Amino acid sequence: MPNVGRPSKGCKNCRDRKVKCDQKCPSCSQCLRTHRECYGYRDPLSLMFKNETNVVARKAKTRYEELSKQETSKSVGRKRSKVSSGDSTSSETLPSTPGSDQQVAINRHYSHPDVSKLRWEGVPSIEDDAIGFFLASYVITPTFVPRGQFDFLPEMLSGPNTEEILQRSVRAASLAALAMANKSLQLFKKAQQEYVSALALTNKALRSKQDVTRDSTLVSVILLGMYENFTHQSKDSLQQWVKHVQGACTLICLRGKSQFSGSIGTRVFQQFYGTALLVAMENGSQVPAGLSDMWELGTRLNDYSVPGKVWTTRLVRFMHNAINISGDKTSDPVAMVNTAIHLDRDLDEIGAFMPNIWKYETVYIEEPAEYVYGNSYHVYLDPWLAQMWNNLRAVRLILHKILRSELLKGLASCPPLFERSVAEAQIRASEQVIRSTSADICASTPQITGQIPFPDPLNARPSIEALFSDHFDPKDPRFKLHPPGTFWNPFRPTGLHNLIWPVYSLAECCMCPKDLREWAIQQLHFVALKIGARQAVVMANELKELQTLGSVEEIEARYRL
The missing domain is CATH 4.10.240.10 (Zn(2)-C6 fungal-type DNA-binding domain)
Incomplete structure (x- = not known):
């Protein structure tokens, strides 16, 4: 070729x-x-x-x-010489059949293979390749922590009677992710075709009393939201994602208590609730009340007997309440500040319930590293733990941005709503929290981007008293820094897509230094190229626009901080 x-x-x-x-x-x-x-x-x-x-x-x-012609002429010449030099009996030799010498010569140089002896190897279709890419990039199976991401999807796809609505939705999301990762217009057109078919089947299922509460219908709505995430073009695309999430919220409420009776339904709900919190953070809106009530019901019905249940439930409640503050457009600055301070104090109390095995180790570096911002990086035992920590950090960033903004707004009022010395002290404290939280997000990035591996999965469930340091050797050369993607394992994804929002949150802050924002832009581009998340490119472009703004005041004016 x-x-x-x-x-x-x-x-x-x-x-x-x-x-x-x-x-x-x-x-x-x-x-x-x-x-x-x-x-x-x-x-x-x-x-x-x-x-x-x-x-x-x-x-x-x-x-x-x-x-063959050359061989034929040589063969005829040899036969003639034999006839002329042979005895009289040679003249009685029968002449060869016309063309037989030519056929022998051809067969000597070329022969057709025996088709029955050929080994035929199946070539996977582009749809199968795309699904494999999606599973390798987004499916995280639970380890000692009973939480994963899309871990229910292989189970649903491997069933004997997989619904067409699920097949179409998976293909649409998978083809979109692969198309964006490879920048292929041809693949993107295939993804669009699958999306249209999946959307038609989903709308049909939503009109059916029998199909509307099926697991496949809810998962299809979630996957169509992922498609919007992959094909993200601008902030307007976020609204399409929000519509799919709102539709899934309605389905969650329709499914009611019965969705917790099966393993798949429970896992789908647990993952979707995290997605709903993320959408509320990005959109600056509150979490739907019916959805939070359903989550509270699920925590009572599902007694997963693992260390950290109290910490997880209280942490999710904190995130829920902090996100609702960001969507509060009616309260006055005094009420907002009091609520934010109260929530931040609750967060310190929540830390006491965390199992030691869930804590991370910090490795300090003596010299600046090319792909690391700061002088340290974190090592987590599991990708889900890294995700939970970063979600917490992103929410805390929002909380202290609101706290700082409302204090500045109150001081600018006439008369001032706060005592100046107290307000300025709290502003400095919030700014310090923003800096330290941003540094922690940066330190979590090397492991998620594959510069160091996650430790090998534990053979047995650890006890509450176990320490992470017992399962991590800092002298292991694998845990020295390598280029991004070195330890990218398709059989154990790192949750790279969960890094998009935390990195964007720290970089869009008005206090973010320009070199840190440039580093964040590079991380978002790496995520987009690795797993095909177009949303990361759009957010990186927004950060590039912020780089052109000179002062903190200009950035604050743009985001009304």
């Missing part, structure tokens, strides 16, 4: 007319101007190599025929 050069990427109409195509979407300017239907653009990579099998076979056949 030889390289045939650089083909034209334009649409068919422009190629036929031999005019330059600007390849705009959904139609090029030339087709719009001439009122023609634009049929899309060609994938240049697939056209750079041309199938020359028939040409090569024809040339080989011609070559074999030439060789």
Whole structure:
């Protein structure tokens, strides 16, 4: 398959007319101007190599025929010499059949293989490749912590009667992720086709009393939200994701208590509640009351007997309340400040319930590292723990940003709503919390981006008194810093997509230094290229715009901090 050069990427109409195509979407300017239907653009990579099998076979056949003629002439010459030098009986030898020598010569140089002896190997379809990419990037199976992400998906797909609605939704999300990771327009078109089919099946299921409460319907809605996340183009795309999440919230309430009767339903709800909290954080809205009530019901019904249940439930309640403050548009600054301070004190008390095995180790570096911001990095025992810690940090960033903003607003009022010395002391304290929390998010990044591995899974469930240091050797050379992606294991994803929002949260803060914001932009681009999350690119572009703003006041004015 030889390289045939650089083909034209334009649409068919422009190629036929031999005019330059600007390849705009959904139609090029030339087709719009001439009122023609634009049929899309060609994938240049697939056209750079041309199938020359028939040409090569024809040339080989011609070559074999030439060789056979040469062999035939030599064979005839040898026979004639034998006849002339042999005895009289040789003249009675029967002549050879015309063409037989030629056929022998051809067979000597070329013979067809026996098809029955060939080994046929199946080639996976592009859809199968995409699903494999999605599973390797987003499915996290539980270890000693009974929490994973999309760990229910392989179980649902491997069933004997997998619903078409689930198959279509998985293919749509998987193709979109693979298309964005490879920047393939052809794959993206396939993803769009699957998305349209999945959306039609989902709408049909939502109108059915029997199908609306099925696990496959809820998972399909979640996956369609993932599709919107992968194809994120601007802040407007966030609203499409929010609509899918709101639809899933409605389904959760319709499913009611019965969804906790099965393992899959319980795991789907637990993961979705975390997604709903994230959407509320990004959108600056409150968590739907019905959803939080359902979560409280689930914590009472599902008694997972593992260390850390008290810490997990209290931590999620803290995140829920802190997110609701960010969505509060009616309370006065005094009430907002008092609530935020009370919540932050609760967070210190929650830390006492954390099992020692869930805490992380900090490794300090003596010299600056190329891909690390700061002088240390963290080592966590499990990707889920790293996610929980960073979600907590992102929420705490929001809490202290609100606290700082409301204090500044109260001091600017006439008369001031706070005593200046007390308010300024709290502002300095909040700014210090923002800096230290941002540093912790930076320190968590090396392990999530594959610069160091996660420790090997524990063979047995550890006790409450166990220490993480008992399972981690800081002298192990694997835990020295390596380039990003070195320890990327498709059989054990690191939860790279969970890094997007925490990194963005620290970088969009008005107090963020420019070099830290530039580092955050690089991390978001790495995430986008590794797992095809287009949302990371959009957020990186927003941070680039912030880099052009000079002062803290300009950034505060933009975000009304």
